[in-house]
Amino acid sequence: MDHTTEPLSEIPTGMRYYFGQEARRRRAVEATAMAVFDGWSYEEITTPTIDYYSLFEHGMGRAEAERAFRFTDNDGRLLALRPDVTSAAARAAATLFADRARPLRLCYAAPVFRERPQSHAEWRRESTQIGCELIGANTRVADLEVLAIVSEFLRRLDLEGNYSITLNDVGIFNGVAEGLKLDPTSREELRQLIDVRNAADLERFLASYVPARQAEAFAQLIQPSGKRESLDLARSVISNEQSRAALDGLESLWRILDSLSLTDCFEIDFGDVARLDYYTGLTFKIYVNGAGYRVGSGGRYDGLTATFGKAEPAVGFVVDLDALTDVLRVREGNSPSAHQLQLEKLELAGDENFAHSPGDPAALFLSALERRSRGERVSLSLAGKSTE
Amino acid sequence: MPELTIAVAKGRLQDATLALLASAGAGVSSQDVSSRRLAVEDESGRYRFIFVKSADVPVYVEHGIADCGIVGRDILLESGTDLLQPLTLEIGRCRLVVGAPTGKLLNELGMLRVATKYPRIAAAYFGARGRPVEIIELSGSVELAPGLGLADCIVDVVESGRTFRENGLKEVEVIEESTGRLVVNRASYQLKAKPIASLISSLRSEISDLKYGD
Numbered sequence: 030m031d032h033t034t035e036p037l038s039e040i041p042t043g044m045r046y047y048f049g050q051e052a053r054r055r056r057a058v059e060a061t062a063m064a065v066f067d068g069w070s071y072e073e074i075t076t077p078t079i080d081y082y083s084l085f086e087h088g089m090g091r092a093e094a095e096r097a098f099r100f101t102d103n104d105g106r107l108l109a110l111r112p113d114v115t116s117a118a119a120r121a122a123a124t125l126f127a128d129r130a131r132p133l134r135l136c137y138a139a140p141v142f143r144e145r146p147q148s149h150a151e152w153r154r155e156s157t158q159i160g161c162e163l164i165g166a167n168t169r170v171a172d173l174e175v176l177a178i179v180s181e182f183l184r185r186l187d188l189e190g191n192y193s194i195t196l197n198d199v200g201i202f203n204g205v206a207e208g209l210k211l212d213p214t215s216r217e218e219l220r221q222l223i224d225v226r227n228a229a230d231l232e233r234f235l236a237s238y239v240p241a242r243q244a245e246a247f248a249q250l251i252q253p254s255g256k257r258e259s260l261d262l263a264r265s266v267i268s269n270e271q272s273r274a275a276l277d278g279l280e281s282l283w284r285i286l287d288s289l290s291l292t293d294c295f296e297i298d299f300g301d302v303a304r305l306d307y308y309t310g311l312t313f314k315i316y317v318n319g320a321g322y323r324v325g326s327g328g329r330y331d332g333l334t335a336t337f338g339k340a341e342p343a344v345g346f347v348v349d350l351d352a353l354t355d356v357l358r359v360r361e362g363n364s365p366s367a368h369q370l371q372l373e374k375l376e377l378a379g380d381e382n383f384a385h386s387p388g389d390p391a392a393l394f395l396s397a398l399e400r401r402s403r404g405e406r407v408s409l410s411l412a413g414k415s416t417e
Numbered sequence: 418m419p420e421l422t423i424a425v426a427k428g429r430l431q432d433a434t435l436a437l438l439a440s441a442g443a444g445v446s447s448q449d450v451s452s453r454r455l456a457v458e459d460e461s462g463r464y465r466f467i468f469v470k471s472a473d474v475p476v477y478v479e480h481g482i483a484d485c486g487i488v489g490r491d492i493l494l495e496s497g498t499d500l501l502q503p504l505t506l507e508i509g510r511c512r513l514v515v516g517a518p519t520g521k522l523l524n525e526l527g528m529l530r531v532a533t534k535y536p537r538i539a540a541a542y543f544g545a546r547g548r549p550v551e552i553i554e555l556s557g558s559v560e561l562a563p564g565l566g567l568a569d570c571i572v573d574v575v576e577s578g579r580t581f582r583e584n585g586l587k588e589v590e591v592i593e594e595s596t597g598r599l600v601v602n603r604a605s606y607q608l609k610a611k612p613i614a615s616l617i618s619s620l621r622s623e624i625s626d627l628k629y630g631d
Contacts, residue, residue, distance in 0.1 A: 230505070
């Protein structure tokens with residue numbers, strides 16, 4: 030449809046309002062996350078909404094950064110509406126917080142903007158990211174801390190038994206690709222075949238590099254993810270040093286998760302090979318029943334802060350507030366009692382109007398203020414004679 | 418409650434898809450197929466099938482409304498969706514080709530007019546070869562376009578080649594070979610790993626035994 034003038038009722042593509050129950054639910058999810066972060070001693074950081082585009086180009090990689098809304102500053106420099114929080118947090122770690130004791134623990138909940146959404150299913154151009162960064166520690170314990178935080182957060186949202194976190198390590202793919210001496214094009218071809226789990230074509234691809242039997246065994250590794258036994262399977266197929274070291278790392282991580290009885294909601298997924306240029310070790314994806322797209326992801330990115338002048342290890346994760354809120358809304362709809370728990374604090378006492386004498390505003394407010402001081406919810410009746 | 422929802426493309430691929438699924442243990446009764454209901458369950462109650470237009474299969478699967486689906490690679494490429502493709506199925510084999518009346522691409526004006534139902538694939542194909550094109554998006558009977566002067570050439574799928582011959586078109590270049598693909602939603606692949614793995618493995622053992630032609 031053509032409009033000769035822009036109708037004022039129009040809303041730009043990918044933008045929306047939030048109100049009522051949904052706005053409360055978002056607030057509650059965010060508050061839950063912030064309480065968990067606080068409990069693990071993470072400090073909230075708010076990064077600039079508008080920043081230099083070059084920050085994101087270096088922080089996220091060009092392919093991701095290019096999806097940002099871009100515009101120019103007075104002096105002609107390219108600016109962007111922040112498409113992520115991590116880039117600016119990493120810059121802060123290397124600059125503002127350069128002299129602070131390590132590790133740095135930072136967390137955030139903030140809207141991010143993308144002019145071009147990631148996929149058809151992800152139509153929003155503004156979404157709220159909740160996440161944290163643990164900077165300055167590259168130990169197994171640091172990786173586990175972040176995973177423990179994700180788990181606690183999802184459990185507090187009453188999603189126990191309804192989420193799955195898949196683990197992988199980029200070292201496994203990188204070791205294999207290096208072992209095969211792939212040029213960048215073939216390497217990307219291999220990555221894509223693994224990424225879409227195309228086992229038959231993967232087997233064909235590998236058969237031109239390794240014996241057929243080995244190619245077949247490798248293709249088995251991208252079957253739907255599994256538990257610890259996947260690691261043994263991988264060890265029987267992969268022999269290069271780099272991949273082995275990554276597998277050992279996952280193994281020791283798994284052993285600890287197991288001793289904490291957390292492995293029910295964890296899987297090993299060698300097929301997760303997204304953003305290999307960004308991550309440097311552990312990677313994970315977060316899936317929740319009822320969401321058709323992953324709700325979050327994370328991992329180790331030891332290369333990131335070096336971009337800003339201070340190389341140090343970092344691990345973190347991000348979840349999409351809207352994706353989580355949608356899942357909670359649907360679950361709430363299915364079993365109204367099941368999910369009231371975490372919204373408890375927001376369930377306010379009745380909102381009936383209370384009796385008052387219309388002629389006496391002072392008495393009305395005295396009563397209202399008294400009820401408010403007890404924490405009750407009031408809603409004044411504004412009917413009556415106009416003051417005009 | 419069915420374990421998996423499977424999107425089936427109506428039209429060209431439907432019969433072969435249902436035959437393949439039935440042989441893999443996910444059969445729909447013939448009454449259900451001939452009925453006008455667009456969502457039916459298989460006899461075991463493990464699977465729910467939804468019948469949708471082929472171009473909509475990737476959409477339903479990407480949104481996770483269907484956990485998986487069966488769709489031609491041509492449709493999948495055109496959709497630009499982000500889906501897992503664990504199996505290539507031997508059904509609906511066809512070629513995506515560039516067709517023109519003379520058997521070669523006339524380019525006197527420095528600009529080809531291309532009529533197609535596949536604007537994304539056509540733009541990418543010619544774009545990668547540095548050929549400027551004007552894409553004319555049609556929704557059917559694309560083979561008519563060159564003869565009537567709407568376009569210089571077309572990008573379309575060819576199975577037997579009969580429609581091309583009867584409309585005076587020759588295949589100039591092959592863009593892609595296409596067969597049916599099993600596509601799976603990324604979240605379902607993790608969250609419903611068991612039923613999906615079992616569907617994949619029964620389909621895989623079927624296609625290694627049988628070859629389906631069109």
